Amino acid sequence: MTTTVIISMLLDAALPDRCAGIEFDAITPDEKGNILYFKGSHLWRGFHGPAQPSNKYFKELDDNHNTGHVDAAFRMHNTGNKDDHIYIFRDDKVFNYYNHTLADGYPKKIREDFPGVPTHLDAAVECPKGECITDLVLFFKGNDVHIYDNATKTVKTKTWSHLPVCTSATRWLEHYYCFHGHNFTRFNPVSGEVSSGYPKDARRYFMTCPNFGEFIQKRTVRFGHGGHYKIRKCSEAKIDAITTDDAGKRYIFAGPIYMRLDTHRDGLHAFPITRAWKDVTNGVDAVFSYTNKIYLIKGDQVYIYNTAVHYTLIEGYPKTLKEELGIEGHVDAAFVCPNEHTVHVIQGETMRAVDLTATPRAVTQVLPMSLTGIDAALCSEEGINVFKGSQFYKYESPRTLALSRIAPVPQNITKAMIGCEE
Numbered sequence: 001m002t003t004t005v006i007i008s009m010l011l012d013a014a015l016p017d018r019c020a021g022i023e024f025d026a027i028t029p030d031e032k033g034n035i036l037y038f039k040g041s042h043l044w045r046g047f048h049g050p051a052q053p054s055n056k057y058f059k060e061l062d063d064n065h066n067t068g069h070v071d072a073a074f075r076m077h078n079t080g081n082k083d084d085h086i087y088i089f090r091d092d093k094v095f096n097y098y099n100h101t102l103a104d105g106y107p108k109k110i111r112e113d114f115p116g117v118p119t120h121l122d123a124a125v126e127c128p129k130g131e132c133i134t135d136l137v138l139f140f141k142g143n144d145v146h147i148y149d150n151a152t153k154t155v156k157t158k159t160w161s162h163l164p165v166c167t168s169a170t171r172w173l174e175h176y177y178c179f180h181g182h183n184f185t186r187f188n189p190v191s192g193e194v195s196s197g198y199p200k201d202a203r204r205y206f207m208t209c210p211n212f213g214e215f216i217q218k219r220t221v222r223f224g225h226g227g228h229y230k231i232r233k234c235s236e237a238k239i240d241a242i243t244t245d246d247a248g249k250r251y252i253f254a255g256p257i258y259m260r261l262d263t264h265r266d267g268l269h270a271f272p273i274t275r276a277w278k279d280v281t282n283g284v285d286a287v288f289s290y291t292n293k294i295y296l297i298k299g300d301q302v303y304i305y306n307t308a309v310h311y312t313l314i315e316g317y318p319k320t321l322k323e324e325l326g327i328e329g330h331v332d333a334a335f336v337c338p339n340e341h342t343v344h345v346i347q348g349e350t351m352r353a354v355d356l357t358a359t360p361r362a363v364t365q366v367l368p369m370s371l372t373g374i375d376a377a378l379c380s381e382e383g384i385n386v387f388k389g390s391q392f393y394k395y396e397s398p399r400t401l402a403l404s405r406i407a408p409v410p411q412n413i414t415k416a417m418i419g420c421e422e
């Protein structure tokens, strides 16, 4: 064996194993929603895969000959479609990465960029406006949490002694997690209150570990990582329903799962439908959103949920289609256009308009459809996308959808749209 081979074998053997019950130094999503787990001079990217030197992604984390640790890291959201910044803390310094490059003037002293925030942090996590009162960053050190107001650059310190000392913290799909040992605890970013049922073992939920498979198999299937839902090829794609809620979150339904498709920054995630909508155990035929509520249609039943933080079924539901919308029969697709009060319900060769402000609700218009066999439809500012098998058609308005005798040229559903395999 050559020396190089021996050295590389030794290096491989020395790679840390995230399934060995270790404690992470820092955790943050990257700008694409892949979670980065830091430990010593290494990091893991995503839910599985081997450790890699941190300086492969963050070149400047090498200033101690690749023996450097990090204390804390978080991702700062960016309004608009720009990439997010990733802030990494080590001792008294902060590194600010944007577009995989260290921003000008960094590293800086923490006090230059985040005045009032202590050095040698344990953990950090961003809490954007909406989830916190204003854009905040929570910095953890011991049992203290230093709450940094990004706009006023002021800090308030609280002591959350009921929370374990967090060695890393992260926000993932609007939830906040404190990691301690190989366990993690979900907490409320405003009150610090711990959710019931915690701590849980990170190896069951945040990574794929032998004998700890639940996360991938039962809880949250991240696309591309297997699980019960078979990822189809894009050319064989078929979705059941699609909708965007008032907060701009997009949901796609296919069989027993739904996918969240907000923005590029959180990546694409798939979950069992029952995780969010407990009562909807058998898939959906059509889904639409209206005034902070999501309507899920299956067979002749309509389930209406409040789309507030936790989905709650509105009392008295499900009801029949007849009772709720004044229609009967199988529904292929349904959509409401932005700022409108009419749901368009596609049933085979017919599209019915139902006035959602009327009581009882009643059909106001019936139009014949020239395009049939539709799976799902979504109306946005850009028009209507009608999904049929692995393709979709773009229309300007409900009227052109019903009245066009000649269908527009179909486009193929892409990986970026629903996470299928190209």
Ligand SMILES: *[C@@H]1O[C@H](CO)[C@@H](O)[C@H](O)[C@H]1NC(C)=O
Pocket: 099
């Ligand atoms: C990101 O960096 C690449 C080169 O590394 C560059 O081509 C691209 O324009 C940069 N994007 C932004 C938004 O700065």
Ligand SMILES: *[C@@H]1O[C@H](CO)[C@@H](O)[C@H](O)[C@H]1NC(C)=O
Pocket: 076, 077, 078, 135, 150, 151
């Ligand atoms: C936080 O403050 C910095 C500097 O003032 C600013 O560049 C950044 O956009 C702010 N972040 C958010 C999320 O508002």
Ligand SMILES: *[C@@H]1O[C@H](CO)[C@@H](O)[C@H](O)[C@H]1NC(C)=O
Pocket: 180, 181, 182, 183, 198, 199, 200, 201
């Ligand atoms: C992890 O949590 C379990 C309970 O869920 C507890 O028994 C165990 O001691 C914890 N381990 C660590 C290292 O915090």
Ligand SMILES: *[C@@H]1O[C@H](CO)[C@@H](O)[C@H](O)[C@H]1NC(C)=O
Pocket: 235, 411, 412
């Ligand atoms: C759409 O996909 C089919 C195969 O599934 C392919 O033959 C066709 O060229 C694609 N069309 C476009 C516009 O990419």
